[in-house]
Amino acid sequence: MxxxxxxxxxxxxxxxxxxxxxxxxxxxxxxxxxxxxxxxxxxxxxxxxxxxxxxxxxxxxxxxxxxxxxxxxxxxxxxxxxxxxxxxxxxxxxxxxxxxxxxxxxxxxxxxxxxxxxxxxxxxxxxxxxxxxxxxxxxxxxxxxxxxxxxxxxxxxxxxxxxxxxxxxNPPLRMAIIGGVHIAQALVPMARIAGFEPIVIDPREAFAHPDRFGDTPISNEWPDDALFALKPDHRMAVVTLTHDPKLDDPAIEMALKTKCFYLGCLGSTRTHAKRLDRLRALGVGEANLARINGPVGLDIGAKNPSEIAISIMAEVISALRQR
Structure with missing residues (x-):
């Protein structure tokens, strides 16, 4: 279809x-x-x-x-x-x-x-x-x-x-975006153009607010609870952007328990290494850790939020079409 x-x-x-x-x-x-x-x-x-x-x-x-x-x-x-x-x-x-x-x-x-x-x-x-x-x-x-x-x-x-x-x-492609940050504001319209149904998840209402995302679905639940309700499957990508372990880590743990086809996490190489150490301490195995794309996005030298969103979208599509 x-x-x-x-x-x-x-x-x-x-x-x-x-x-x-x-x-x-x-x-x-x-x-x-x-x-x-x-x-x-x-x-x-x-x-x-x-x-x-x-x-x-x-x-x-x-x-x-x-x-x-x-x-x-x-x-x-x-x-x-x-x-x-x-x-x-x-x-x-x-x-x-x-x-x-x-x-x-x-x-x-x-x-x-x-x-x-x-x-x-x-x-x-x-x-x-x-x-x-x-x-x-x-x-x-x-x-x-x-x-x-x-x-x-x-x-x-x-x-x-x-x-x-x-x-x-197949059902529609979906994208769960954790963190209503500037990159998310650029990523949402790109996801729509690529045929995804995006949802922004952030318990901080000042970040995930209709004034910032228009008619895009928003959840102000904690990310792990929101993802549990969404039941990510082989048609969903999950992207964490908050840069806050209190929000990102529970979302990552939940995503790794699902069949989402892509999981990408914002942060530098050093930040990602610390993230992996935290997840190992929580008992996450190496096979699951290998599912995480971090730092998120293809390496295109992106600097600003829009360029980073482009790199994320490119990596998501690559994961979808080349898996």
């Missing part, structure tokens, strides 16, 4: 229940510089209403026509389109490519009970894969992030395995 966790399956279910009809179009394969990633989705009603995108506009018209025909005859179809260089340039790409699109009419191709379960899983923020046999149209759901599609869940990568299309539906 696309990283913005759009609501195409939920919209399709709503349209179907409203008797508008719904066909879901999904990019299942690409070659070259295709406008939209594998897993991108579009829903089309019987009247030609649509939400989402499979090509950024290049082939949407043709897909809508095929989707409306699929709603009439109840038959799924696999379409292939070539996107010319001129069409690609119009949507911001340097060159064209080829895409395959699966068109699945709800209630005929796509079973209604399967779509209902998929929508419920997404609403509950559970990782789930929707599999479709492109030869015989059998479908199924597999829950992650472990199991046969563990690598795809971790890399957020839908794709074809022999004749089976595996559509990955």
């Amino acid at each position: 696309s990283p913005d966790f759009n609501d195409i399956p939920a919209i399709a279910l709503e349209w179907h229940r409203a008797r508008k009809g719904a066909a879901i179009a999904t990019v299942v394969q690409t070659w070259g510089s295709a406008p939209r990633a594998v897993g991108s989705m579009l829903v089309v009603s019987r009247d030609g209403d649509m939400q989402g995108s499979v090509s950024g506009g290049c082939v949407e018209g043709a897909v809508v026509v095929e989707a409306m025909e699929a709603l009439e005859d109840g038959t799924p179809r696999l379409l292939e389109f070539g996107v010319s260089d001129d069409e690609a340039f119009a949507v911001g790409l340097a060159c064209g490519g080829t895409i395959k699109v699966l068109v699945d009419p709800v209630g005929h191709g796509m079973p209604l009970d399967l779509l209902t379960e998929l929508v419920a899983a997404r609403a509950a923020k559970r990782s789930v894969a929707l599999t479709t046999d492109l030869k015989i149209w059998d479908r199924g759901l597999t829950y992650g992030p472990t199991g046969p599609w563990a690598d795809r869940f971790m890399s957020d990568k839908s794709g074809i395995e022999q004749d089976l299309f595996v559509g990955i539906h």
